Amino acid sequence: MPTDTPQPAFVLVNPQMGENIGAAARAMWNFGLDRMRLVAPRDGWPNQSAVAMAAGAGRLLDEAQLMQTTAEAVADCTFVMATTARNRDLTKPIYAPEHAMQIARDRIAAGEKVAVLFGPERAGLENPDIALANAIISVPVNPQFASLNLAQCVLLTAYEWQRHAVEITQETVELAGGQWASQTEVQKLSEHYEERMEESGFFFPEHKAESMKLNLRNLWSRMPLTQADVRMLHGVMRQMVRWKERGD
Template identity: 75%
Template sequence: MPSETPQPAFVLVRPQMGENIGAAARAMWNFGLDRMRVVAPRDGWPNQKAVAMASGAGRLLDEAQIRTDVAEAVGDCHFVFATTARARGLTKPVYSPEGAMAEAAERIAQGQKVAVMFGPERAGLENDDVAKANAIINVPVNPEFASLNLAQCVLLTAYEWRRAQGNIEARRVDMAKADWAEQIEIEKLSDHYEARLGEAGFFFPEHKAEGMKINLRNMWSRMPLTRADVQMLHGVLRQMVRWKERGD
């Protein structure tokens, strides 16, 4: 059975190649979506090429709803998006994938059923298909090469759905079993370097010494150091001092 997680239904309209259906299923499952509807697949159903391409997402194909036409596929939905590279002369709101999935998330949170239609590989959705949609999703692609592969379009839209859920970190650091250094540890490291550099005559001329020390401390504070980093830098300086003393 499909998961209970609130989500849009992805409707593949008259897909031509089983491989693309399987790739679309895989893309959906990559981002936690599992409600696929397939309208009049050209090569019939079930499709072994789709199963092979789906890899670990075969469950989506087993549970996919097969429909004879678009009206039947989206009949239970409150709001329908149509993905297309052009509006085809129809007056409709046009969303970016990001904006569309944010709108979908808001409507689904209100209890509405939302569907996203994807057209067949050769020419995309027809005017009659798009006319049944409430809004259009238009991907900002190269205007000289606007055609997207079916699975690519599904993946892009599924990714934006995932983003709309707030589950994607814009940036993170994998700590590899390390901890960030505390301010007191950075301060002691700074003191250590300042003392040894002072002994080495680094802070010269004297009237610039204070500014040089501030710049050095500012440099340490800008560096995202772990405790292991701090220990290593202490060790580097100690070894250099020992080497210098042996040289003397």
């Protein structure tokens, strides 16, 4: 059964290749979408090529709704958007994918049913299909090569939906089981280096010593150090001192 997550229906209109349907299913499921509707697939349905390409997203194909016309596929929807590189002389609002999925989220949250139309691989959506839509989604692509693969277009739109549907962590660092070093640990590392560098005569000339030490402390504070990093750097300095003492 489809998940209970509020989401738009993705409608593939007259898709031509089973492989692209399968790839579209994978793209949808990558971002938690599982409402696929198929309008008169060229090679019939079910399609083994689609199943093979869908891999772990085969459930979407099993649950996909098969329709004969685009009008039937969007009959229960209150807001429909059509993905197309051309508006084909039809007057409609045109949204970038990011804004389109923001609108979709807001409308679905208000209780509406939203659908997104994707056209066949060769020529995209035709005017009779686009005429059923309330708005157009236009991807800002290279105008000299504006045609997107069906699965790519589904992936891009699904990604934009996910960005608005859940909180996205913009940046993270995997610590590989370690922990970030505390300010105290970094401070002790800084003091260790400063003491040994003082002994070696690094801070010269004397009137610049305080400025050089300040810059060194600032260097440590800018570095995102883990506890393992701190231990290693202490070890580096200890080994360098031992090597110097052996040389003497």
